[in-house]
Amino acid sequence: MEKFTLLIETTDAKGLVYNVSKVLFEHGLNIDKNSEYVDSEENKFFMRTVISGEFNEAKLLKDIKGLLPQNHIIKLKPQTCKDIVLLVTKESHVLGDILIRYVSGELNANIKAVVSNHDHLRTLVEKFDIPYHFVDTKDLAREEHEQKLINQIDVYNPEIIVLAKYMRILTSKFVGYYEGKVLNIHHSFLPAFIGANPYKQAHSRGVKIIGATAHYVTNDLDEGPIIFQDITRVDHTYSWQDMRNAGRNVEKVVLSNALQLLLDDKVLTYSNKTVIL
Amino acid sequence: MEKFTLLIETTDAKGLVYNVSKVLFEHGLNIDKNSEYVDSEENKFFMRTVISGEFNEAKLLKDIKGLLPQNHIIKLKPQTCKDIVLLVTKESHVLGDILIRYVSGELNANIKAVVSNHDHLRTLVEKFDIPYHFVDTKDLAREEHEQKLINQIDVYNPEIIVLAKYMRILTSKFVGYYEGKVLNIHHSFLPAFIGANPYKQAHSRGVKIIGATAHYVTNDLDEGPIIFQDITRVDHTYSWQDMRNAGRNVEKVVLSNALQLLLDDKVLTYSNKTVIL
Amino acid sequence: MEKFTLLIETTDAKGLVYNVSKVLFEHGLNIDKNSEYVDSEENKFFMRTVISGEFNEAKLLKDIKGLLPQNHIIKLKPQTCKDIVLLVTKESHVLGDILIRYVSGELNANIKAVVSNHDHLRTLVEKFDIPYHFVDTKDLAREEHEQKLINQIDVYNPEIIVLAKYMRILTSKFVGYYEGKVLNIHHSFLPAFIGANPYKQAHSRGVKIIGATAHYVTNDLDEGPIIFQDITRVDHTYSWQDMRNAGRNVEKVVLSNALQLLLDDKVLTYSNKTVIL
């Protein structure tokens, strides 16, 4: 029997769990998994429910909506493989990790295509029989290039766009167009470093830890809701190149974890934060 | 307004969330936090709900029980400081950590007493104005000694008994008497070592990781439901004493985390496993 | 200028650092990196020195040997890519991770071939233009099959043989033949589980942590010197398959780290333990 994930975000109100589960009950559905979270300070209610059974989708959604406070977001998603598109530049470590998970059947996603501003990773991608699209930036204004990216991506109508080390800044127009769909991986440090070659800065600061942060992309670059973070230890024997390599390994792990959470429909967002249910 | 934690464990059935939340709703209660877990293989349902509001406890429990399948466990606990008793032998690292958390107000518990089979830690404990009871094993059979322990512990009627490195094996009679109330901390390794001086064994095996496991004590020693585990890294420069010291630091952290989960009524058990909600 | 790694293991004696560095000095060599370790209990001395410069290898080794106590092991290895052969069965997670590191230039090794007791992973391996040899076990006694494995492996004369989830037990004859060359990855747990489907056992025990151990293979299966270990957290919501997947991710990371240490000639062994310098 097919399973569905029901995601609800709304203003908190008395009896929400009761009301929603009542509707599910009346539609004859099984609740396989249920998680809620209430942010009392912000007065927000979040719910993720995995349901199974036969049902009329339009009717179910209508009945639930009828019981929710006015400001709500409701999503009902089948637990099937999602279509995704990867954006890359020249680095292969994150891309390669995703490809191997894909080919081994670990990743419950269809990689529809890899799109890049360089032709560098074509050979690797085509080994896996995945279309590779090189969208050259040559002679193009940023907006023109992005429009070509969008045209290429939209062919595949992906549910998630993964910036697997796509190293070109995206305009707020692009980000806005794909709002809530773009996942990025970002190196990060204690303390933080801004600007060119953060690994050289981290090395010169003598950090003992290097991290990575996976987040949704919003207009505020590198500042969207954080989905997953992790770190690795380094020491004084690390050159800045060693630190970069250590950082790449963390990036790989962090992006994979974050992508898995998105594929499982476990991430809700509000106030530039995520709730992982 | 006082808050309560409602814990339910039962055979899974359709509409449980709906039915329970309906009763809470009808009693005019707020659901501040709600978590459920269903083990589909074992067909078990677990629920932890934090509620607030005025209510008639007997009536509420009766109403909920009326809706649950026959085999159920239901608990309703006020979110107040729990009374606890610590059992120790000679090592102070775990005890000391708990005492410092206690004195700094971090621990939402009342340490009613420390009971020991040695007089070794009296000075430390009395610094904190906590009664220290030395129950000598001299000339006593194991059962006689345990009966004296029980007599001493029962004076305080504790909700949780923490074995904070109590190094004497407890009989199944003792364990059975305090069923579901005794928390223990156990060193553990990858791979595991059994018998005398596990740190010497770990050292001689050249392990790179040392761990600790906090668990409920059941008749099967060191084999009760696991509540929390953590590890720390070691290397070839560690003597077995260094490994023991590293292990002690992990034990401290692991027991503190596990105790916090118990104090927050977040731990349910079944089939020798824990569900942390 | 080419660099070399000098590895020395010997009985400890006064002036060893002095004597060895004197010889290196007299040969006009630069010491780029130097680490020693003395196990005082076992009276053993270990040294790893990275040197650069022009020198007569035979003369250098002779001069050093002349100054060392009788029982010593001395190795001088150029810092070049090592030839390695991978043995696999059906699981692709560890293999895939190594292949991607290889193709991205991260791995300072030449993967000469992949050898397997199944034909399952041929397609994946051949994507990377690496020879894949399926050595069928059909109608062969264990020793006959191993001899065919050896014949195939020896074609490539590898410096390291990586058991990248090779799931068939190897005889002490095979292990002895490749002594000190075989790296294995082993799932491991707190507590440890022996026998069929350890993940089902771990799940039924309710562990909160899953680990992996990379070690040299010796005659005592899964008991050779430990090179690297790591863990990942799991909880009650993990099915045993989820635990297996989590375990696979750790295995991947742990084997990669251990292999890197071997490729960098950083691992010395004694008394079934490793010294990582």
Next chain:
Amino acid sequence: MEKFTLLIETTDAKGLVYNVSKVLFEHGLNIDKNSEYVDSEENKFFMRTVISGEFNEAKLLKDIKGLLPQNHIIKLKPQTCKDIVLLVTKESHVLGDILIRYVSGELNANIKAVVSNHDHLRTLVEKFDIPYHFVDTKDLAREEHEQKLINQIDVYNPEIIVLAKYMRILTSKFVGYYEGKVLNIHHSFLPAFIGANPYKQAHSRGVKIIGATAHYVTNDLDEGPIIFQDITRVDHTYSWQDMRNAGRNVEKVVLSNALQLLLDDKVLTYSNKTVIL
């Protein structure tokens, strides 16, 4: 037999290990442990050697200095308990952890006194029979207050001054006076937050990790050489107070680790970085 730690920092030069170990050899000393590190980019050489035996200290230092390049720092320290003074304000978590380690004999240091700008922690400290000095800031200019701190600290002539959550900014005069002696613990985050109540900021940013950094204090506040760092995981269910509590636990662990490294004379500094040998 007493042991000593020899620490050398100097411009790199050929034969340094040889020359130093030659001198130690000629003085009849045993090398119990030896670690070096060369920063090839900065052309710096670092060495930490644990020696035992009878020797003439002045003669030994003279002989070693004679062989080192001009710009060098050389220290020879007996492996004895160091005298330390703790500075605190109102929070007890870091202080308490150090006190418990001290009383259990884990800490190879003499806590000579605790000095504070508040009287808040007197009761706790005096439980352990350690002098507590409250240096009131009332009616005092910053420099006047610091001079009183200095007067109080200097009574004990400590080798290390631990800022165990001392929450008042220290002037460069104070820091300069105790150069290379002051250890601090600082919360830290991915990304970093500056200004008032960083935990509120971290909470509002929705971080999934909270860290802590132990570092030497230099004139550039919170910017001295990093000694140790660690992190802990948090999630959306954490209030900012929960995040602060989680952060406190990390601070405790991180400061303890850093202090241990200082007590073992394992930390050398250069270019605002540490080398841990």
